[in-house]
Amino acid sequence: xxxxxxxxxxxxxxxxxxxxxxxxxxxxxxxxxxxxxxxxxxxxxxxxxxxxxxxxxxxxxxxxxxxxxxxxxxxxxxxxxxxxxxxxxxxxxxxxxxxxxxxxxxxxxxxxxxxxxxxxxxxxxxxxxxxxxxxxxxxxxxxxxxxxxxxxxxxxxxxxxxxxxxxxxxxxxxxxxxxxxxxxxxxxxxxxxxxxxxxxxxxxxxxxxxxxxxxxxxxxxxxxxxxxxxx
Amino acid sequence: xxxxxxxxxxxxxxxxxxxxxxxxxxxxxxxxxxxxxxxxxxxxxxxxxxxxxxxxxxxxxxxxxxxxxxxxxxxxxxxxxxxxxxxxxxxxxxxxxxxxxxxxxxxxxxxxxxxxxxxxxxxxxxxxxxxxxxxxxxxxxxxxxxxxxxxxxxxxxxxxxxxxxxxxxxxxxxxxxxxxxxxxxxxxxxxxxxxxxxxxxxxxxxxxxxxxxxxxxxxxxxxxxxxxxxx
Numbered sequence: 001x002x003x004x005x006x007x008x009x010x011x012x013x014x015x016x017x018x019x020x021x022x023x024x025x026x027x028x029x030x031x032x033x034x035x036x037x038x039x040x041x042x043x044x045x046x047x048x049x050x051x052x053x054x055x056x057x058x059x060x061x062x063x064x065x066x067x068x069x070x071x072x073x074x075x076x077x078x079x080x081x082x083x084x085x086x087x088x089x090x091x092x093x094x095x096x097x098x099x100x101x102x103x104x105x106x107x108x109x110x111x112x113x114x115x116x117x118x119x120x121x122x123x124x125x126x127x128x129x130x131x132x133x134x135x136x137x138x139x140x141x142x143x144x145x146x147x148x149x150x151x152x153x154x155x156x157x158x159x160x161x162x163x164x165x166x167x168x169x170x171x172x173x174x175x176x177x178x179x180x181x182x183x184x185x186x187x188x189x190x191x192x193x194x195x196x197x198x199x200x201x202x203x204x205x206x207x208x209x210x211x212x213x214x215x216x217x218x219x220x221x222x223x224x225x226x227x228x229x230x231x
Numbered sequence: 232x233x234x235x236x237x238x239x240x241x242x243x244x245x246x247x248x249x250x251x252x253x254x255x256x257x258x259x260x261x262x263x264x265x266x267x268x269x270x271x272x273x274x275x276x277x278x279x280x281x282x283x284x285x286x287x288x289x290x291x292x293x294x295x296x297x298x299x300x301x302x303x304x305x306x307x308x309x310x311x312x313x314x315x316x317x318x319x320x321x322x323x324x325x326x327x328x329x330x331x332x333x334x335x336x337x338x339x340x341x342x343x344x345x346x347x348x349x350x351x352x353x354x355x356x357x358x359x360x361x362x363x364x365x366x367x368x369x370x371x372x373x374x375x376x377x378x379x380x381x382x383x384x385x386x387x388x389x390x391x392x393x394x395x396x397x398x399x400x401x402x403x404x405x406x407x408x409x410x411x412x413x414x415x416x417x418x419x420x421x422x423x424x425x426x427x428x429x430x431x432x433x434x435x436x437x438x439x440x441x442x443x444x445x446x447x448x449x450x451x452x453x454x455x456x457x458x459x460x461x462x
Contacts, residue, residue, distance in 0.1 A: 059391065059440040059441045059442075060440045084444075084447055087441055087442075087443060087444065087447065088439070088441070088451070089439070089441065127442065127444070128441040128442045128443065128444075129391070129440075129441055129442050130441055160290065160360070170458065171458075206462070207454075207462075208319070208320070208457060208462035209290040209291045209360075209462060210290045210318055210319070210320065210359040210360055210361055211290075211318075211358065211359045211360050212318060212359070213315075213318065213358070213359075216315055216318065216450060219447060219450050219451065219454070220319070220450065220454040223438075223450070223451040223454035223455050223458070224454050224455070224457075224458040226439060226455075227401065227402075227454070227455040227458040227459060228458060231437070231438075231439035231440060
């Protein structure tokens with residue numbers, strides 16, 4: 001089987017790694033498969049093609065498909081979330097949009113952001129030894145999210161201020177096949193959002209008594225989930 | 232009881248919050264106690280003093296005192312570790328030094344770094360609602376660490392490459408009073424270090440099948456520990 005490197009990987013191969021023909025490399029398709037491959041002779045410009053020599057073993061994927069729905073974050077915080085949750089085995093990431101209508105300009109801007117997040121996810125997958133690249137979805141409204149994913153467990157991370165008897169211990173949530181997990185915006189959830197989530201059988205969970213930074217909460221959540229459900 | 236604000240908190244009060252006399256504030260002593268207080272009239276320059284009006288409830292401290300021993304990190308990665316593990320309830324942080332002799336200049340540099348990390352820990356404690364500020368120790372050599380702390384559980388996070396039968400499941404480690412947890416350098420542990428740790432009854436643990444960034448591993452570890460031992 002012959003494989004052509006994606007343009008930015010070809011650039012990385014030529015100008016950063018500075019490798020030549022016959023180099024042994026590992027390639028992955030982002031869908032969970034990884035191979036060793038040998039690079040064919042190539043020109044100064046143009047594509048780099050390699051021949052697959054063997055299957056390679058990537059890091060095992062989690063037993064549970066987790067979709068992370070995450071409220072709007074400032075600046076480059078979302079970059080951190082994409083990088084770290086890729087490393088922690090997330091399957092899908094969906095930003096939660098609160099505006100009712102996105103202008104076309106904002107939509108274009110968001111598409112650019114989504115491409116950047118995809119590149120960050122690819123880089124993180126390479127670094128952590130994962131052959132699956134999480135899917136970054138376009139933003140969805142909060143209520144739409146509940147219907148968009150076929151999940152047999154819906155979890156909603158809530159602020160420490162919420163009384164403990166309103167929340168569920170993670171340990172009692174049976175391991176699902178697919179989980180949908182919500183991380184709120186910095187300001188927390190509104191009462192209407194919490195009520196809606198409860199009506200849709202979401203389980204409210206605490207991630208400890210301290211207020212977590214929004215960009216770190218997804219890492220804490222996934223670490224807790226795998227501790228309970230198995231890595 | 233009257234309390235004088237530390238110099239940088241007084242600066243923050245005057246020039247960032249821009250509050251005046253009689254303002255109601257929360258103060259904490261970094262050792263687990265927090266109060267509400269009322270600010271006395273103050274001059275343009277000079278100290279700001281307030282009168283404690285009531286005890287306040289800070290976020291609960293974990294049941295287990297965790298000391299985090301962490302290998303050398305590049306650039307500002309240690310800042311991230313201090314910020315995030317403060318938020319996740321660490322009690323003590325000790326950098327692991329690998330050099331045999333530190334020059335006086337390097338030692339001075341390290342003392343400066345330690346002061347910066349202390350300020351980061353204070354800021355993170357304020358942000359997460361914690362009234363205890365973790366202690367940042369001077370760096371210690373790897374072998375010295377095993378004798379420096381009175382821990383009834385010693386955990387050592389290892390690379391996913393280490394076979395599973397060499398490691399212990401976190402769930403079977405009984406909840407200790409004091410735990411000492413090692414996070415390795417980017418390059419992982421040497422065989423000599425692993426052998427030494429085993430001789431000293433350290434339990435080797437995996438944090439999942441993917442290679443974690445060194446600055447994120449402490450967050451994953453603490454999240455896993457509290458999931459097993461209780462937040």
